[in-house]
Amino acid sequence: MKKTQKVLWGGRFSTSLTTETVAFTHSIEADTRLIGYDIWGSQAHAIMLARQGIISDADLREILRWLRKAEADFQNGDFVLDPNKEDVHMNVESYLIENAGRELGGKLHTARSRNDQVLVDAHLYIRDEILNVQRGLSALCDIFLQIAKEHADTVMPGYTHTQHAQPISLGFWATAYVSMFLRDQKRLQSAYRLANMNPLGACALAGTTFPIDRALTTKFLGFDAPHEHALDVISSRDFIAEVLFALSLVMANLSRISEEIVYWTTYEFGVAVLDDAYSFGSSIMPQKKNPDIAELTRGRTGRVYGALLDLLTNLKGLPMGYNRDFQEDKPPLWEAFDIVKACLGLLPELLRTTDFKTERMAELANANFATATELANYLVKAHRLSFRECHEIVGWLVGELVKQEKTFADWDLTQKLLKQKNVGISIEQLKQILDAVSALRNNQSLGGTSPKEVRRMIGEFEAQLDEIASQIETCQTQIDDAHRETLRIIEEVLREPVEMVV
Ligand code: ARG
Numbered sequence: 001m002k003k004t005q006k007v008l009w010g011g012r013f014s015t016s017l018t019t020e021t022v023a024f025t026h027s028i029e030a031d032t033r034l035i036g037y038d039i040w041g042s043q044a045h046a047i048m049l050a051r052q053g054i055i056s057d058a059d060l061r062e063i064l065r066w067l068r069k070a071e072a073d074f075q076n077g078d079f080v081l082d083p084n085k086e087d088v089h090m091n092v093e094s095y096l097i098e099n100a101g102r103e104l105g106g107k108l109h110t111a112r113s114r115n116d117q118v119l120v121d122a123h124l125y126i127r128d129e130i131l132n133v134q135r136g137l138s139a140l141c142d143i144f145l146q147i148a149k150e151h152a153d154t155v156m157p158g159y160t161h162t163q164h165a166q167p168i169s170l171g172f173w174a175t176a177y178v179s180m181f182l183r184d185q186k187r188l189q190s191a192y193r194l195a196n197m198n199p200l201g202a203c204a205l206a207g208t209t210f211p212i213d214r215a216l217t218t219k220f221l222g223f224d225a226p227h228e229h230a231l232d233v234i235s236s237r238d239f240i241a242e243v244l245f246a247l248s249l250v251m252a253n254l255s256r257i258s259e260e261i262v263y264w265t266t267y268e269f270g271v272a273v274l275d276d277a278y279s280f281g282s283s284i285m286p287q288k289k290n291p292d293i294a295e296l297t298r299g300r301t302g303r304v305y306g307a308l309l310d311l312l313t314n315l316k317g318l319p320m321g322y323n324r325d326f327q328e329d330k331p332p333l334w335e336a337f338d339i340v341k342a343c344l345g346l347l348p349e350l351l352r353t354t355d356f357k358t359e360r361m362a363e364l365a366n367a368n369f370a371t372a373t374e375l376a377n378y379l380v381k382a383h384r385l386s387f388r389e390c391h392e393i394v395g396w397l398v399g400e401l402v403k404q405e406k407t408f409a410d411w412d413l414t415q416k417l418l419k420q421k422n423v424g425i426s427i428e429q430l431k432q433i434l435d436a437v438s439a440l441r442n443n444q445s446l447g448g449t450s451p452k453e454v455r456r457m458i459g460e461f462e463a464q465l466d467e468i469a470s471q472i473e474t475c476q477t478q479i480d481d482a483h484r485e486t487l488r489i490i491e492e493v494l495r496e497p498v499e500m501v502v
Contacts, residue, residue, distance in 0.1 A: 004016050004017050004018070004019055004022050004084045005084055007084075007085065007086065007090065008085075008090055008093060008094060008097070022083055022084055022086075023083070025086065025324075026083040026084075026085075026086050026087065027086070027087045027088075027327050027330070028081045028082070028083045028087070028088070028091075029331075030327075030330040030331045030334060031081065031087050031088035031091075031330075032081055032088070033125070033334065034088050034121040034122075034125060035071075035074055035081070035088050035091075035092070036071070037120070037121040037124040037125050038088050038089060038092055038117070038120075038121050039067050039070060039071050039092060040124065040221065040483065040486060041117060041120040041121060041124065041200060041221065042063075042067055042092060042108060042117075043064060043067055043220075043486055043490060044200070044216075044217045044220035044221050044486055045108070045111075045112055045200060045217060046060055046063045046064060046067070046108055047060065047064075047216075047220060047486070047489055047490075047493075048212060048213055048216045048217050048220070049107075049110055049111065049210075049212075051213065051216060052210070052211050052212060052213055052216075053211075054110055054111060054210050054211065054212070055107050055110065057493070059104060059107055060493055061493050061494065062100055062104050063096065063100070063104065063105075063107065063108055064490050064493055064494055065100075065494060066095070066096050066099050066100045066105070067092075067096070068490070068494070068498065069099065070092055070095045070096070070099075073095075079095060082094075087114070087118075087327075088121070089114045089117050089118065089121075090114070093105065093108060093109055096108055110210060111201075111203060111208045111210035111212050112200070112201075112203060113202075113203045113204035113205075113234075113322075115202070115203070115204050115205065115234045115322040116199050116200050116201065116202040116203055116204075116233065116234065117200070118326075118327075119199035119200075119202075119233065119234070119236075120198075120199055120200045120221065122240065122329070122330070122333075123195050123196070123197070123198075123199060123223070123239070124221065126191075126195045126239070126240070126243055126333075127192065127195055127196060127475070127479060128479070129337045129341075130188050130191060130192045130195065130243065131192070131472055131475055131476060132337075132341055133188060133247070133250065133337070133340055133341060133344065134185055134188050134189075134468065134472050135472060136340075136341060136344030136345065136348075137181050137184055137185055137188075137250065137344060138185070138465055138468060138469060138472075139344070139348045140177075140181065140344060140347055140348045140351075141177075141178045141181050141182070141461070141465055142348070142465070143348045143349075143351045143352045144174040144175065144177045144178045144181075144351070145174070145175070145178060145458055145461060145462065145465075146352070147170065147171065147174040147351070147356075148170075148171035148172075148174040148175045148178070148454060148458050149171070149458060150171070151169060151170035151171040151174065151356070151358070152169055152171035152172075152451040152454040152455055152458075153169060153171070153437070153440075153451050154169055154170040154171065154356070154358045154361065154362075155167050155168075155169055155170075155361060155362050155365045155366075155436045155437050155440050156168060156169065156170050156173065156271065156358075156361035156362075156364065156365055157361070157364045157365045157367075157368075157370050158172075158173075158370075158449070164364075164367070164368040164369070164370040165370065166370060166371070166373050166374075166439065166443075166449075167365040167366075167370055167371060167436035167437075167439045167440050167449075168440065168449040169440055169449055169451065169454060170356060170358070170361065171451070171454045171458075172449040172454050175454055175457050175458060175461065177253070177257060178461045178465075179457070179461065180253050181250075181253060182461065182464055182465075182468075184246065184249055184250045184253060185468050187245070187246040187249065188243075188246050188250075189468075189471060190242070190246075191239070191242040191243045191245075191246045192475065193224070194238075194239045194242055195239045195242075195243065196222075196223055196224045196475075197223055197224060197225055197226065197227035197239075198214065198217060198218040198221060198223035198225065198226045198227060199227050199233045199234075199236075200214065200217045200218075200221070200226075201214035201217060201226060201230075202227070202229075202230035202231075202233035202234050203230065204234070204322070205230060205231050205234045205235075205320075205321050205322065206230055206231065207230045214226040219482065219485070220482060220485065220486045220489075221482055221486075222478045222479045222481065222482025222483065231320055231321065234321060234322050235318070235320045235321055235322070237311065237314075237315055237326060237329050238315070240311055240329050240333055241308065241311050241312060241315070243333070243336075244304070244307050244308040244311055244332075244333065244336055245308055247304055247307075247308075247336045247337070247340050248304050248305050248307075248308045248336075250340055251297075251300070251301040251304040251305070251339070251340060251343070252301060254297050254301070254340075254343050254344070254347060255297060255298045255301040257294075257297075257347065257351075258291075258293075258294035258295065258297040258298040258347075259294075259298055261274070261291050261294040261350075261354075262291050262294050262295060262298070265289075265291050269364075270357060270360050271356065271357050271360050271361050271364070272354050272355065272356050272357060273354070273355040273357065274289070274291055274350065274353075274354055274355075275350070275353035275354065275355070276289075277353065278291075278293055278346070278349070278350040278353065279291065279292075280292040293346055293347075293350055294350075297343045297346075297347065300339045300343070303335060303336070303339055304335075304336045304339055304340065306332065307332030307333060307335060307336040308336075310328070310332045311329055311332065311333075314326075314328055314329065362436065362437075365436035366409075366435070366436045367407070368407075369398050369401075369407070369408060370436065371408070371433070371434045371435070371436055371439045372394050372395075372398055372408075373394075374433050374434065374438075374439040374442070375390075375394050375397075375408075375430075375433055375434060376390040376391050376393075376394045377390075378433045379393060379394070379423060382425075383423065393418070393421045393423065396421065397414065397417050397418060397421075400417050401413070401414065401417070408430070408434045409434075411427045411430055411431065412427070414430060415427055415430060
C-alpha cells in the first residue's frame with residue numbers, strides 16, 4: 001500500500017497514512033468554501049494571542065502576513081487545498097509552517113484545537129447563509145405582496161380537500177404565503193441567534209491553561225457572546241439542526257407553492273400560465289409546456305429533509321466531546337443551503353411573470369356551489385334559524401340541484417326548492433348572496449378574505465418585512481464591522497493597507 005507524507009499531528013506515529021485512508025477521511029471538497037472563514041478565525045485568534053502576551057508582536061506580524069498571503073494565493077490558485085493534509089484547518093496551518101517556518105507557523109495553533117476551529121468556520125458560514133436565505137424569502141414575499149395589491153378583489157375558488165370550498169381572492173391567497181413565510185423568517189432569525197455564539201476558545205474540549213480572552217475573539221468575529229461551556233461547545237451541532245429544520249420548512253412551503261403552480265397551470269384548472277422563459281417543452285410532444293422549475297423545487301425538498309434527518313441520526317449516538325462523525329455535518333448542510341438559495345433565486349421571478357387567468361378564476365369561483373356557505377349564513381341572519389338548521393336546508397338544496405344536474409344559477413328552481421323549505425327569497429336577493437364577489441367582500445372578519453382585510457394585512461406584512469430587512473441589515477453590519485475591525489488591526493500590525501476578501 002502506498003504511504004502518504006507525514007501529517008502535522010504525526011509525532012507519535014511511526015508510519016504515515018495509506019492513500020486509501022486519506023481518501024476515506026479527508027474533507028477537502030466540503031471544506032473549500034470555508035477557507036475565508038478559517039483564515040478570519042485564525043487572524044482573530046492570533047491577534048488575541050498577541051494581546052494576551054501568549055505570542056510576541058513580532059510573531060503576530062509574521063503570522064498575519066502569511067495568513068494574508070495564504071488568502072491571496074488561494075484566490076489566485078497558487079494555494080490549492082491538499083487532501084493529504086486532511087482538512088482546511090491543517091492546510092492553512094501547513095501553509096504557514098511551510099512558508100514561515102516551523103518555529104513561527106507552529107505558534108498559531110497555541111490554545112486552539114481543530115475542534116473549536118471547525119465550529120468557528122461553521123458558525124461564520126451559517127451566519128452569512130442564513131442572511132442570504134432571509135433576503136431570498138423577503139424577495140419572494142415582495143412578489144406575493146405585489147400580486148396581493150393587484151388582486152385584492154380578484155375572486156378565485158378557495159379549496160379544502162382540493163374541492164371547492166368558498167370564494168377567496170387571489171390577493172388573499174398571495175398574502176397567505178406571506179403570512180407563512182414570515183414564520184420562516186422568524187425561525188431563521190432564531191437559528192441565527194443560536195449560530196451567532198463564539199465557540200473559539202473551547203479548544204479541544206476542556207478549555208486551556210493559556211490566559212486566552214474569549215471576549216476579544218467574540219468581538220473580532222462579530223459574535224454576540226462566547227458559547228461558554230467548552231465541553232458543550234465541542235459536542236454541539238444542534239445549532240446546525242435548527243438551521244436544517246428552518247430550511248426544511250422553507251422547502252416544505254416552497255414545495256407547496258410549486259404544487260399549486262403545477263396544477264394551476266394544467267389545462268383542467270387553467271388559472272395560471274407560466275412565462276415561456278420559465279417553461280419547458282418535450283422532446284417528442286411538440287405541444288407541451290411544462291412547469292419543470294416548480295416540479296424540481298418540489299422534487300428537491302426531500303434532499304433538504306434528508307439533510308436534517310442525516311444530522312439528527314448522526315447526533316443521537318454520539319458521546320460528549322468531538323467525534324469524527326461531526327465532519328459529516330457539512331456536505332448535507334451545504335446542499336440544503338444551495339438548494340434553498342437556488343429555489344429562492346428563481347421562484348420570485350417565475351411568479352412575477354406568471355399570467356393569472358382571472359376570468360377563469362371567477363368562473364370557477366361561481367361554479368360548483370362554492371357560495372353555499374354564504375346562503376346558509378344569510379338564512380341564519382334573515383330567518384333567525386340555527387346555523388345547523390340552515391346548513392341542513394342548503395345541503396338539501398344542493399343535493400336536489402345536483403340530482404337534477406342544475407346549479408344555483410338556475411334561479412327559478414333554486415327559489416322554488418327553497419320555498420319547499422319555507423324559505424321565501426327573491427331571485428334578486430339570491431343572485432346577490434350567491435355571487436362570489438359579494439361573498440368575498442362580506443367576509444370581513446379579522447383575517448378574512450374581504451379586500452378590506454387583505455389590504456390591511458398587506459400593510460401589516462409590509463411593516464413586518466421592513467422590520468426583518470432592518471434586522472438583516474443589523475446582522476450584516478455587525479458582521480462587516482467586526483471583519484473591518486479585524487482588518488484594521490491587521491493593517492495596523494502590518495503597517496500596510498489590507499482589503500476585505502471574504
Ligand atoms: N475536519 C474535521 C471536521 O470537519 C475537524 C477536525 C477535527 N478533527 C479531529 N480529528 N479532531 O469535523
